[in-house]
Every structure is written in C-alpha cells, then in structure tokens.
Amino acid sequence: MQILTTAAGLQAYTEQARQAGHRVGLVPTMGALHAGHLQLVQAARADCNEVIASIFVNPTQFNNAEDFRLYPRVPEADAALLAPAGCTALFAPSVAEMYPQPTVLHFDFGALERVMEGAHRPGHFNGVATVVSKLFHMARPHRAYFGQKDWQQVAVVKQLVADLSFDLEIVACPTIREADGLAMSSRNRRLDAPARAAAPLLYQVLQAAAAQVRQGVPPAQVQATAEATLTREPLFTSEYMAVADAQTLQPLTNYAPGRAVVLCLAAHLGGVRLIDNMVVAG
Known part of the structure; x- marks a missing residue:
C-alpha cells in the first residue's frame, strides 16, 4: 500500500492507474477506522483495481471547535488496518495541503440540507461538499463509497455529483453495527x-x-x-x-x-x- 500526502502525488497515482485501464475506487474517511470503514474498502476492492482511502479530519465541516479537537486520531493504527482490507493507496494530507488558502465558495443544497444535520450543524454540509469536491478532483475515481449511517450526507453528496456533473458513481453501503445494535462510529x-x-x-x-x-x-x-x-x-x-x-x-x-x-x-x-x-x- 502506497502512502500519499500531496495532491500532486495522488493525481499522479490515479492518472497512472487510469492510463493502465484500471478502475479507481475512493473511500473518503476522517480516520479512527472501524469495521464499517473497512466494509467500504472491501466493497471498493470488489469493484475496482485501485482502492484509495483518504484520511483527513476536515476542519471546515465542524461547527464545534471542541468536537474537532477531540475527534479521534490514530493514523498508525488506521494504516495497519487498510492494506489487509484491500486498500492500495492511503491519501493522508495535511490541512495546509487541502486548504492552501481559505475557501470562500459556499454550497447551497436547498431543502435537502435545511433539516436534521444541516439545521443543527450550520455550515456542516458546506464543509463536506468542499472537501469531497476536492477529493473527487484530486483522485478522479470511477466510484466513491460512503456509509449509510450518514444518510443525509449521502443524499447531499449524490446531489453534489449530479449538480456538478462529476464523472463518477456514488456507492452507499449499509450501516455496520456492534452486536448490541450500536452503529459503528x-x-x-x-x-x-x-x-x-x-x-x-x-x-x-x-x-x-x-x-x-x-x-x-x-x-x-x-x-x-x-x-x-x-x-x-x-x-x-x-x-x-x-x-x-x-x-x-x-x-x-x-x-x-x-x-x-x-x-x-x-x-x-x-x-x-x-x-x-x-x-x-x-
């Protein structure tokens, strides 16, 4: 499994894969991986020749600074889990790499984001759409994999792909639960x-x-x-x-x-x- 930390490195990796006729799958994550994430990687591996997992705790989607600070970060443990699941490349950029300058673009998903998470976490889906758009441009995947635990996020990302004509398919995978029913998170x-x-x-x-x-x-x-x-x-x-x-x-x-x-x-x-x-x- 290759470890990539720059947008240029990721773009070169996927361009080489595409030139070789390989299908590229992308699994965007914020790390602290669990079986739900690994299911996404395995699903991507079943469909694609190259599977890129990204690990990036995206500051722009947090409307609570303390939540961002406390979000679990275990990069070494995450990397150790990805290769056995079928990941061929890990993209782990810095904040400066993803945001070399402050973003001023604002997304509006209309009624889709004015309920539930969007209503209770102002700016959350703008941050999600921004970072996902960047990842899609950098990785140019054929398919991107998301978990259904974040049902509204999946809906927003599908709308993003449709509205901006990204040439990829969004694949939503079922929620994975602990034995007592708690959704893995x-x-x-x-x-x-x-x-x-x-x-x-x-x-x-x-x-x-x-x-x-x-x-x-x-x-x-x-x-x-x-x-x-x-x-x-x-x-x-x-x-x-x-x-x-x-x-x-x-x-x-x-x-x-x-x-x-x-x-x-x-x-x-x-x-x-x-x-x-x-x-x-x-």
Missing part, C-alpha cells in the same frame, strides 16, 4: 463505560419507531414517543428525531403509499454526539 471511542452501556438505546428507539411506522402510527406520535424514550435515560440528551421521506428528507405529516420512510436521530451521550438512522420500506 469513530466517536464511539470517546464513550466511557456507563455511556457505552446506555448507547444501544439509540438502536432500540429506532426499532420501536420503525415498528410504529409499519403500523401506521402518525409521524408526530412516532417522533414524540422516540424522544420521550431517550429522555428517560439520564445520560442521553436528544437533539432531534425525524420521520422523513427517504429521498427528499422532508419531515412527514402522513405516509404516502410506496414511499420509503427514513428515521433519523441525533443525541448527546456522555458529551459525545451520536447519530443513527433506519429506513422503513414503503
């Missing part, structure tokens, strides 16, 4: 023992909400029940619970036949912000 490393013991409640709340959706319980009632359940656990502070159209991400007041519903939630647990979601088929 780099932030899980920051949970202390009591918080980790309480964390599976997120998945349990989603399961109960999905059952209510299938029974036709009105969305407002599903949301209220979920938030009340989280509130009863003293370690949790609920941020939002959304019952939304799985494509538009707009909140629902009723269910349309044949339209999938996505249940999205965010909560703080022991000082750590966690998100999760579940899709209920229409």
Whole structure:
C-alpha cells in the first residue's frame, strides 16, 4: 500500500492507474477506522483495481471547535488496518495541503440540507461538499463509497455529483453495527463505560419507531414517543428525531403509499454526539 500526502502525488497515482485501464475506487474517511470503514474498502476492492482511502479530519465541516479537537486520531493504527482490507493507496494530507488558502465558495443544497444535520450543524454540509469536491478532483475515481449511517450526507453528496456533473458513481453501503445494535462510529471511542452501556438505546428507539411506522402510527406520535424514550435515560440528551421521506428528507405529516420512510436521530451521550438512522420500506 502506497502512502500519499500531496495532491500532486495522488493525481499522479490515479492518472497512472487510469492510463493502465484500471478502475479507481475512493473511500473518503476522517480516520479512527472501524469495521464499517473497512466494509467500504472491501466493497471498493470488489469493484475496482485501485482502492484509495483518504484520511483527513476536515476542519471546515465542524461547527464545534471542541468536537474537532477531540475527534479521534490514530493514523498508525488506521494504516495497519487498510492494506489487509484491500486498500492500495492511503491519501493522508495535511490541512495546509487541502486548504492552501481559505475557501470562500459556499454550497447551497436547498431543502435537502435545511433539516436534521444541516439545521443543527450550520455550515456542516458546506464543509463536506468542499472537501469531497476536492477529493473527487484530486483522485478522479470511477466510484466513491460512503456509509449509510450518514444518510443525509449521502443524499447531499449524490446531489453534489449530479449538480456538478462529476464523472463518477456514488456507492452507499449499509450501516455496520456492534452486536448490541450500536452503529459503528469513530466517536464511539470517546464513550466511557456507563455511556457505552446506555448507547444501544439509540438502536432500540429506532426499532420501536420503525415498528410504529409499519403500523401506521402518525409521524408526530412516532417522533414524540422516540424522544420521550431517550429522555428517560439520564445520560442521553436528544437533539432531534425525524420521520422523513427517504429521498427528499422532508419531515412527514402522513405516509404516502410506496414511499420509503427514513428515521433519523441525533443525541448527546456522555458529551459525545451520536447519530443513527433506519429506513422503513414503503
């Protein structure tokens, strides 16, 4: 596995791969890798000759400076995991390499970003779109792989690709969970023992909400029940619970036949912000 730290090095690597007729897959990450990330690498390896994983804790997508400071960083451990999973190149740039000058460009994804994460983390998706655009230009992948745990992010990136005519395919892979249902996340490393013991409640709340959706319980009632359940656990502070159209991400007041519903939630647990979601088929 090659380790690349500059945009020029990455561009040279992918240009050589393309000239050789190889398909290039990109797995953008912020490091602190877990089995969910490795699933993305393995999926890319099944489709592509070259698999590039990027590790970059992107400052422009954090609206909380403390969250950025505390984000787990374990570069040596990450590198050791990538090669066995099928990664052929690791791109690990510095902030100065990715942002040689301050960015002034602003993305607006309309209604898609004015709910859930976009509403609660101002500027977050502008930062995501900026860094993803840079990675797409540098790596020129045929396919890029993202996890469905970040459902709204996947939707925003797909819109970015469509609007800017990037010549690549976005592949969304299912959320990987721990044995007790907790969605794998780099932030899980920051949970202390009591918080980790309480964390599976997120998945349990989603399961109960999905059952209510299938029974036709009105969305407002599903949301209220979920938030009340989280509130009863003293370690949790609920941020939002959304019952939304799985494509538009707009909140629902009723269910349309044949339209999938996505249940999205965010909560703080022991000082750590966690998100999760579940899709209920229409």
